[in-house]
Amino acid sequence: xxxxxxxxxxxxxxxxxxxxxxxxxxxxxxxxxxxxxxxxxxxxxxxxxxxxxxxxxxxxxxxxxxxxxxxxxxxxxxxxxxxxxxxxxxxxxxxxxxxxxxx
Amino acid sequence: xxxxxxxxxxxxxxxxxxxxxxxxxxxxxxxxxxxxxxxxxxxxxxxxxxxxxxxxxxxxxxxxxxxxxxxxxxxxxxxxxxxxxxxxxxxxxxxxxxxxxxxxxxxxxxxxxxxxxxxxxxxxxxxxxxxxxxxxxxxxxxxxxxxxxxxxxxxxxxxxxxxxxxxxxx
Numbered sequence: 001x002x003x004x005x006x007x008x009x010x011x012x013x014x015x016x017x018x019x020x021x022x023x024x025x026x027x028x029x030x031x032x033x034x035x036x037x038x039x040x041x042x043x044x045x046x047x048x049x050x051x052x053x054x055x056x057x058x059x060x061x062x063x064x065x066x067x068x069x070x071x072x073x074x075x076x077x078x079x080x081x082x083x084x085x086x087x088x089x090x091x092x093x094x095x096x097x098x099x100x101x102x103x
Numbered sequence: 104x105x106x107x108x109x110x111x112x113x114x115x116x117x118x119x120x121x122x123x124x125x126x127x128x129x130x131x132x133x134x135x136x137x138x139x140x141x142x143x144x145x146x147x148x149x150x151x152x153x154x155x156x157x158x159x160x161x162x163x164x165x166x167x168x169x170x171x172x173x174x175x176x177x178x179x180x181x182x183x184x185x186x187x188x189x190x191x192x193x194x195x196x197x198x199x200x201x202x203x204x205x206x207x208x209x210x211x212x213x214x215x216x217x218x219x220x221x222x223x224x225x226x227x228x229x230x231x232x233x234x235x236x237x238x239x240x241x242x243x244x245x246x247x248x249x250x251x252x253x254x255x256x257x258x259x260x261x262x263x264x265x266x267x268x269x270x271x272x273x
Binding site: 004010014016032035036050053069070085 | 225
């Protein structure tokens with residue numbers, strides 16, 4: 001088995017994904033949850049690039065990873081703007097306390 | 104199995120990617136988590152270089168490290184009282200136990216599935232020597248519609264984040 005083969009990349013992105021899953025489920029603050037979402041998106045993009053290079057041997061998978069990166073950046077901007085709006089209104093970013101849908 | 108220089112560097116980059124993940128999960132300080140995420144992004148960029156995806160690696164550095172991480176640090180600074188930052192990233196114990204069990208089960212099942220996995224290789228197609236030209240060609244031919252939709256999405260995000268986070272008019 002080659003060390004830089006497809007299996008290593010799958011295991012690395014599996015670790016990234018599981019760490020992201022744990023973070024999303026267990027953290028109490030919105031910023032913590034958001035860090036986990038970034039980890040999950042990162043692992044998906046890495047997996048697409050790995051399969052694109054090592055099994056398909058063309059650029060289509062890299063294209064998908066690029067779109068994933070762009071969407072993650074867009075999501076980050078919107079999520080952090082929402083975070084600031086929530087903080088201004090409630091003075092709190094603990095996800096367990098934010099149970100009101102409409103003010 | 105012969106271990107070459109390339110393998111050693113790959114191992115270092117892989118550790119640089121995966122070790123900070125654990126800090127992101129287990130740190131009680133949200134600032135430490137954010138900086139650990141920074142190293143994870145850097146390691147992922149290195150892995151892209153190992154995959155001969157130079158453009159993706161540079162995009163990763165510019166967008167994630169230059170954009171998302173800095174945005175994240177600003178969000179932490181604007182929402183948190185830095186004095187009490189030690190207790191800012193609390194972990195919910197019961198949910199952590201539940202999620203840990205689920206993650207272990209997932210890990211086991213994935214590794215089991217991976218053991219006998221065989222991947223469909225695309226014959227002996229040659230991987231292009233420079234990816235940037237190929238990516239540009241694909242982006243303006245086959246993926247033109249997604250490209251334009253993403254540009255509209257980015258415009259909407261720009262306007263939307265300004266509208267959401269502006270000062271409310273009295």
